[in-house]
Amino acid sequence: MDSIIRVTLWSEDRHDAAVMKLYPKGLHGTIAEGIESLGGFQTRIATLDEPHQGLTDEILDATDVLVWWGHQAHDEVSDALVNNIQQRVLSGMGLIALHSSHFSKIFRRLMGTNCSLRWREIGERERIWNVAPDHEITQGIGEYIEIPHSEMYGERFDIPEPDRLIFISWYQGGDVFRSGCTWQRGNGRVFYFSPGHETFPIYQNKQIIRVIANAVRWAKPRIRVGTEDCPNVTSSLEKVT
Amino acid sequence: MDSIIRVTLWSEDRHDAAVMKLYPKGLHGTIAEGIESLGGFQTRIATLDEPHQGLTDEILDATDVLVWWGHQAHDEVSDALVNNIQQRVLSGMGLIALHSSHFSKIFRRLMGTNCSLRWREIGERERIWNVAPDHEITQGIGEYIEIPHSEMYGERFDIPEPDRLIFISWYQGGDVFRSGCTWQRGNGRVFYFSPGHETFPIYQNKQIIRVIANAVRWAKPRIRVGTEDCPNVTSSLEKVT
């Protein structure tokens, strides 16, 4: 229960100068530092332009929870890698999809829907309401998190009804969004969390980092099993006459 | 509300002699006749070996609910067709997946999981318990349906938690199965129903046909919309300062 959780942070890492000024270590570097500072995590960075798009079988074998940040290059992620990650999640690995990763291949694959939403980028205020104060993911967060300048992600968000709705966001411009949602898929847990943006310093917000750390703890595997492929059980447990 | 529902029954239609003896019109033909006899449906047959694997855009445009029966040839269904059907479901078309279609590409795509199960084929008795007597799908069915000889499909069934669990099956050999389940995906409704087999006369059972007919009525579209692709809404509804 209390062993170190092995977290792999995957990122496109195609940041331009504006992003690098705000996040000199990249978004993934900032998140990694943030959650490590809370204790109990061992982080690793993986990026799109590395060999095997950053995720070999060895790395995935050593990953308890995968945190995903994709934005412009969703289509470049290979279908073979998406298949591999999907199978890992179904086998028990946790997945945290951040912000624009709602439109990543792996998140859409696990949801079965398009995961479309409406968006607007005018730097408006966002208030992330905690609607599940009992949940592991919201511990230490309080009633809401306020983000002074945010990208708006608005309903209707095309997702299956979440198992638990954790956060609902209010936007100054008049929109709302289911900004934190959980789902079970196979033996794995999935959390989507919309706050986070490449040119607003949202991942430097300590409450945002706490949510991600909490979510990683919540999503760590309880079991890891192999893929089942419709086994034929020839003999019955009870006598059939 | 009361207009005729346009149902397309898709089948592999690779039946061997044993199947054809039992179902001279094919499984799909038997189901089509069965539900038409209950009134309110206009059915059409589509099969794998037809041009476009049976499902052109014109046919899909004219389909309210698609009933799917695949078995041995899941892999032969083209990914392009699977993508097309998925988008239709998300847009509002209903989908009923029967029996071995739990392992079809389209059902697995919509679920996001492997949909593996355990199975055994010794002709044992199955009793399908109705656990949702209020639901549209169980109207006229009573407490249970008994199938004298059935293929066993057993837990654990690798599916996302259903929105509603409709039927649980008991098997003589000692197993249980979530044999009727509903899910929402996008604007479309999905129902999986496990009873049905190519060499037991299960689709000649009037209660089984009634369940399928009820499910088609339940799954018919309330709306049909186009695919959304993350629209950018540039102006806000409220003034942002």
Place this chain on the structure above:
Amino acid sequence: MDSIIRVTLWSEDRHDAAVMKLYPKGLHGTIAEGIESLGGFQTRIATLDEPHQGLTDEILDATDVLVWWGHQAHDEVSDALVNNIQQRVLSGMGLIALHSSHFSKIFRRLMGTNCSLRWREIGERERIWNVAPDHEITQGIGEYIEIPHSEMYGERFDIPEPDRLIFISWYQGGDVFRSGCTWQRGNGRVFYFSPGHETFPIYQNKQIIRVIANAVRWAKPRIRVGTEDCPNVTSSLEKVT
């Protein structure tokens, strides 16, 4: 399917002069007229100060869907009546709880939770976002409903996770709310809808009336059954050795 739906609108009917000026026929009278104008409904009014608090067995027997509006006098409703209504819902009768009825005895009884929320009454703007465009309840509504002056009902709303979340409200003052939610209880359907207030003309809004009418159609019984009391089934379906 197409028979007239018998709707009973229950109200405290303890309106003061300000309310009566806005709603000369009472809130319930306005709602009754509104939904009747859409066709397919036969309405009846029942109020707290009538004999039997407005709801005899005869009236409940002749009610397909009960619409509830309580506010200041929740505690005056007798426990015997609450028990009776609960059993009717479990037997198949629909229940629509409006606005301040979140704190009614019957709604709390069916939820099992306190149904507390935060509130504020400064006449701010509310925008009710439709997050379930496929659902029967949102047909004809569009993306959102705007209410110029509303009472704020805000999270956290202490309810069990809804079966479907239908509406999320945005408030000018910075809050959000799960303003439309469905639950199944026994054989009956329950819908909570928060918009509606005694001194803002919200029930004169045609979209609000359409939501209530849609919800009544959705909540009408598919079956009406007696109360089950743990029947002992002495003989088994299968031989036990």
Place this chain on the structure above:
Amino acid sequence: MDSIIRVTLWSEDRHDAAVMKLYPKGLHGTIAEGIESLGGFQTRIATLDEPHQGLTDEILDATDVLVWWGHQAHDEVSDALVNNIQQRVLSGMGLIALHSSHFSKIFRRLMGTNCSLRWREIGERERIWNVAPDHEITQGIGEYIEIPHSEMYGERFDIPEPDRLIFISWYQGGDVFRSGCTWQRGNGRVFYFSPGHETFPIYQNKQIIRVIANAVRWAKPRIRVGTEDCPNVTSSLEKVT
């Protein structure tokens, strides 16, 4: 996270001679010993015929998870105590309802339904299938638990759709049952587990005890909060013009 969990086992403790022969320490004593042997729990026994029906405020204040076993005397539990326990659960305390406690006042209160089921007592075989192998409650359990002689509890079970369905039971006599189910209520977690009977030695089965111990760990509070009573928040977070 790793502190000792304080468990109160409440029981009617109206066992007759047959029960006392099988369970010399009472059902509750056997369960208490069983889970204590697994480590991490501090147990306390409370019974109906003690002052305050066994549960004073002091005891409830010192209870993380309450395990409930009632059978013949459900009606004797005072409504005041039921109200008190309900508020504790909504505030964060866990509740495990065992076997015939499906018909206890507190379980029915939290569900909002009648919780009726069908039953038969002929000592038939029960096989409890694990349909949620990833869940905390099923760790160490394997595919199923077999009970040689059991009381049959059968569908339809009148409960709200569980948040997670954990176990489905198969019975030799031909029935099935949702025998392990979880629900969230307020800030508290609820688990119902049907196996267990006063004259079959089911609570001496190590797997059954493991399930109960796992469930207690799962249900321990993450937060404990006071009861909210619809607070009026007079000032808004955003300026309302």
